[in-house]
Amino acid sequence: MLHHLALPRFILPLLLLLPAIASTAAPSQSDERGIRAGWEWPLAPRPAVVRTFDPPERPWLSGHRGVDLRATPGQEVRAPASGIVSFVGRVVDRDVVTIDHGNGLRSSFEPVESGLPRGAAVTAGQAVGRVAPTPQHCPEGCLHWGVRETGDGAGPRGTDYVDPLRLVADTRPSVLLPWRDP
Numbered sequence: 001m002l003h004h005l006a007l008p009r010f011i012l013p014l015l016l017l018l019p020a021i022a023s024t025a026a027p028s029q030s031d032e033r034g035i036r037a038g039w040e041w042p043l044a045p046r047p048a049v050v051r052t053f054d055p056p057e058r059p060w061l062s063g064h065r066g067v068d069l070r071a072t073p074g075q076e077v078r079a080p081a082s083g084i085v086s087f088v089g090r091v092v093d094r095d096v097v098t099i100d101h102g103n104g105l106r107s108s109f110e111p112v113e114s115g116l117p118r119g120a121a122v123t124a125g126q127a128v129g130r131v132a133p134t135p136q137h138c139p140e141g142c143l144h145w146g147v148r149e150t151g152d153g154a155g156p157r158g159t160d161y162v163d164p165l166r167l168v169a170d171t172r173p174s175v176l177l178p179w180r181d182p
Contacts, residue, residue, distance in 0.1 A: 039081045039167040040124050042109065042145055043069055050142045053163035065161040066108070066146030073133040073141060077112050079122040080145075080168065081105075088114050095132050100150065107164070108146045110134075 041047065047069040056063030071077075079099055086106065087098035094111040099122060101107065114129030122128055131143050138144075147167065149160040 038124055040078065041069075041168050042078050042080045042107075043071055043075060043143060044078065047071060047143070049165065050138060050140070053161075053165065055161055066144050067164050068138055068142040068144050071131045071141055071143040073131050075131045075143075076127050077109055077114075077129050077131060077143060079124055079126045079128050080107055080164075082123045083107075083121075085114075085116050085118055085120040085122060085128070088116055088118055094134055095129075097129050099128065104150055105162070105167075106148050106150050108148070110144045112143070 049067055050070050051064060051068035053067050054064040056065075077097070081099075081101045081103075083099040083101035083106075085097065086100040087096065087108075089096060091110070095113050096108055096110045097112045097114045097116070098106060098108040109128070111132035111134040112129040113132045116122070116128055131141070133141070145164045147162050147164045149162060
């Protein structure tokens with residue numbers, strides 16, 4: 001019963017355009033498969049997943065807060081999305097590079113040797129370093145990629161890990177549809 005609404009004539013066309021405007025204004029939104037626009041695999045060619053995301057039930061428990069991707073020492077590591085390098089350095093016994101993507105997500109990679117300085121702007125696909133050898137984590141060679149939600153200031157920042165594969169691949173379960181004869 002739209003005829004009962006007393007809206008100016010120009011409002012209805014604007015309301016019809018709103019979804020199209022919103023989809024172009026938010027480049028970091030996910031598509032119907034959950035893949036984020038502008039995100040790429042950090043290794044080329046697309047690597048095999050050696051170990052999947054297995055977060056703990058509680059933040060203080062042990063778990064695997066990222067994915068391990070098959071890689072060889074010396075292989076180039078690329079930024080999965082544009083951002084600012086927020087950390088480059090050693091954590092315990094591994095070299096780490098962290099990129100703040102500015103859209104509520106922060107990627108960390110280890111072991112990665114990098115000459116980039118903190119504060120460097122990077123674009124999606126740009127080299128950020130090279131895989132360093134670490135027989136302790138993956139004897140056959142791998143890159144650990146973790147992604148944290150940096151929060152909006154309402155709660156603890158950087159404590160919620162997300163599955164990086166959801167940003168670059170369709171990880172929804174396969175569904176078999178009923179067979180239909182033509």
